[in-house]
Amino acid sequence: MMKILVCLKQVPDSESPVVIDENTGWLREDDLVVFRMNRYDEYALEEAVLIREVRGDVTVDVISVGPSRVTSTLKKGLEKGANNGIHITLEQQGYVPPSLIARLIADYAVKKGYDLIFTGVMAEDDMQCQVGPLIAARLGIPCAASVLGETISEDGTSVTVECELEGGVTETIVMPVPSLLAIQSGINRPRYPSLSNVMRAKEQVLEVIDAGTASAGFGAERFVSLSYPEITSKGTILQGTAEQKAEQLLNILHEKSLL
Amino acid sequence: MSVLVIIDTIENRPSAGSFEILTFAEKLAAVAGLPVRVVIAGQEIASLAEDAARYGFDVTGIEHESFRYPNPDFTGRAVLGLMKEYSARYVCLPHTMRGCQTAAFLAASADTHYITAVESFAEKNDEMSFRRALFNGKVYLELSPGEASVFTVQGGSYKAPDSRDTPGTVEVRALSGTPRYRPTGVRESEEESVRLEESDVIISAGRGIGSRENLELIKTIAKVFPNGAVGASRTICDQKWLPYAHQVGITGKTVAPKLYMACGISGAQQHIAGMKGSQTIVAINKDPRAAIFSIADYIIVEDLATFLPILIEKYAESFK
Ligand SMILES: Cc1cc2nc3c(=O)[nH]c(=O)nc-3n(C[C@H](O)[C@H](O)[C@H](O)COP(=O)(O)OP(=O)(O)OC[C@H]3O[C@@H](n4cnc5c(N)ncnc54)[C@H](O)[C@@H]3O)c2cc1C
Ligand SMILES: Nc1ncnc2c1ncn2[C@@H]1O[C@H](COP(=O)(O)O)[C@@H](O)[C@H]1O
Numbered sequence: 001m002m003k004i005l006v007c008l009k010q011v012p013d014s015e016s017p018v019v020i021d022e023n024t025g026w027l028r029e030d031d032l033v034v035f036r037m038n039r040y041d042e043y044a045l046e047e048a049v050l051i052r053e054v055r056g057d058v059t060v061d062v063i064s065v066g067p068s069r070v071t072s073t074l075k076k077g078l079e080k081g082a083n084n085g086i087h088i089t090l091e092q093q094g095y096v097p098p099s100l101i102a103r104l105i106a107d108y109a110v111k112k113g114y115d116l117i118f119t120g121v122m123a124e125d126d127m128q129c130q131v132g133p134l135i136a137a138r139l140g141i142p143c144a145a146s147v148l149g150e151t152i153s154e155d156g157t158s159v160t161v162e163c164e165l166e167g168g169v170t171e172t173i174v175m176p177v178p179s180l181l182a183i184q185s186g187i188n189r190p191r192y193p194s195l196s197n198v199m200r201a202k203e204q205v206l207e208v209i210d211a212g213t214a215s216a217g218f219g220a221e222r223f224v225s226l227s228y229p230e231i232t233s234k235g236t237i238l239q240g241t242a243e244q245k246a247e248q249l250l251n252i253l254h255e256k257s258l259l
Numbered sequence: 260m261s262v263l264v265i266i267d268t269i270e271n272r273p274s275a276g277s278f279e280i281l282t283f284a285e286k287l288a289a290v291a292g293l294p295v296r297v298v299i300a301g302q303e304i305a306s307l308a309e310d311a312a313r314y315g316f317d318v319t320g321i322e323h324e325s326f327r328y329p330n331p332d333f334t335g336r337a338v339l340g341l342m343k344e345y346s347a348r349y350v351c352l353p354h355t356m357r358g359c360q361t362a363a364f365l366a367a368s369a370d371t372h373y374i375t376a377v378e379s380f381a382e383k384n385d386e387m388s389f390r391r392a393l394f395n396g397k398v399y400l401e402l403s404p405g406e407a408s409v410f411t412v413q414g415g416s417y418k419a420p421d422s423r424d425t426p427g428t429v430e431v432r433a434l435s436g437t438p439r440y441r442p443t444g445v446r447e448s449e450e451e452s453v454r455l456e457e458s459d460v461i462i463s464a465g466r467g468i469g470s471r472e473n474l475e476l477i478k479t480i481a482k483v484f485p486n487g488a489v490g491a492s493r494t495i496c497d498q499k500w501l502p503y504a505h506q507v508g509i510t511g512k513t514v515a516p517k518l519y520m521a522c523g524i525s526g527a528q529q530h531i532a533g534m535k536g537s538q539t540i541v542a543i544n545k546d547p548r549a550a551i552f553s554i555a556d557y558i559i560v561e562d563l564a565t566f567l568p569i570l571i572e573k574y575a576e577s578f579k
Binding site: 121169228245 | 269332362364370376386393395396398403411459541542554558560570572
């Protein structure tokens with residue numbers, strides 16, 4: 001029996017407005033903000049489910065740390081095929097240090113003895129690329145980041161992974177089990193939920209763990225501020241109707257002898 | 260105490276952007292009043308270590324056969340000892356996938372604070388504050404680290420320093436021990452039929468094109484130019500709308516055409532790194548705050564679904 005834990009982060013959809021709340025200094029969370037599963041984590045979850053489909057004797061758990069809204073992402077995880085969902089409730093507003101998230105997940109995982117832990121390479125909102133490697137370091141297990149493919153040995157004691165480096169280079173690594181893999185986008189094609197899984201997810205109860213006051217006294221980098229980037233562009237903003245902009249662009253390209 | 264810079268290598272070549280972070284480290288060291296020391300991990304590191312010492316900093320090369328390919332786990336474990344030895348207050352690595360892994364290991368093991376993808380820093384009211392992008396550059400976050408910290412530095416944020424008249428000292432150490440895992444080799448992506456690097460004009464599609472059908476509009480525009488090609492952000496290739504050979508960015512191609520037209524691309528650092536050297540950049544995006552506009556020469560705030568057909572029509576009217 002192989003146990004896989006997949007970490008799911010709920011993020012604001014990239015089409016949602018990103019607005020700094022003047023009162024809190026953090027991002028505004030109102031009705032206009034739509035939350036969904038981090039896309040990299042969709043790939044991670046799909047990879048785990050594919051492994052179960054091939055090997056059979058595999059359980060896939062999904063875990064998420066966050067306020068009550070993240071239950072919808074955990075439910076989505078169940079709909080996409082996870083066996084169990086774990087919600088670590090953390091109501092903390094504003095900046096949440098990734099090291100805290102990593103610690104909470106590692107503290108849970110250590111008790112369960114997972115063979116493989118999957119994260120996404122990066123969260124689309126905070127873009128830290130931290131939580132996966134930090135969980136591995138806390139658990140004292142090796143980690144492979146930016147994974148584009150993996151093959152588990154038949155006896156389940158090692159896993160050969162293809163890792164992406166910069167500039168179109170991939171590295172092949174033979175890792176022991178347990179290990180943590182941070183999954184890169186494009187590794188598979190995440191599926192849509194099946195009707196039977198949607199029905200099952202409706203019924204299924206999530207395991208809820210209260211992070212409580214975990215963050216109190218937690219030594220982390222201190223939040224200073226959020227700000228919009230300065231408009232540093234020296235670029236020319238084309239004005240007018242769409243037609244006028246199209247004409248201007250064609251003229252500019254013509255003047256530059258590109259057309 | 261010191262500011263430590265960690266550089267790793269692939270077959271003894273430094274990973275991209277490694278020397279840029281020397282400038283970051285130097286500026287940080289100047290504010291903190293500390294010396295910079297460089298650690299380079301590789302299989303046979305002596306000549307690269309000499310190279311790095313040209314910038315004037317003392318260099319420690321660490322050698323092990325398993326450093327032939329990047330091995331962040333083993334690098335991390337070796338550097339942990341050096342952090343103590345050199346009483347490192349700040350540790351700086353490039354913000355590469357491997358850099359992040361080593362950095363996370365160091366931060367977790369040494370129990371220091373950790374800030375990734377730093378683009379700049381400033382001292383405000385006696386406090387150091389480090390700036391990094393969120394949401395592909397739509398907003399910026401400033402964080403203040405504690406006494407000791409590990410940083411990864413976003414590529415392209417700093418320029419490599421000039422070499423100095425007096426080089427730093429070089430010490431090379433052979434490591435013993437066995438890594439916990441083995442990289443067995445590296446592979447370059449196969450020779451591709453799409454020669455993006457040789458095109459004069461690249462019309463690139465991002466998620467904002469909305470549908471696979473709209474790629475036809477991009478292809479039509481690319482064909483208008485004598486040596487034009489279609490490029491893409493990673494999201495387009497991940498969805499298999501185009502092969503990865505079209506991808507521009509840190510994990511794709513680096514291009515510098517005469518004209519780069521970014522259509523519905525938000526301007527993530529990973530994309531910008533691959534095209535910011537283009538001579539003329541035109542960006543079309545419906546979001547006036549899209550980060551791509553910060554590097555564009557011509558900014559067009561429009562919906563692509565309506566704008567591209569108009570552009571094609573206007574071209575047909577006036578240029579055909
Ligand atoms: C390790 C790593 C390596 C990576 N390497 C690369 C790489 O090499 N290359 C790369 O490109 N990415 C890379 N990425 C991904 C990168 O971080 C971004 O996720 C990606 O570049 C975003 O692609 P996008 O701009 O197409 O999509 P999005 O970020 O989703 O942006 C879509 C844009 O389209 C606009 N838009 C939407 N609808 C319309 C419309 N109708 N008309 C006009 N505009 C519209 C939106 O305003 C938005 O700005 C990498 C990520 C990681 C973690
Ligand atoms: N709050 C969270 N709950 C569960 N998983 C998380 C959380 N935050 C981050 N992760 C995981 O860590 C990965 C990297 O996130 P980050 O380090 O924030 O870029 C994500 O793709 C998730 O798999």
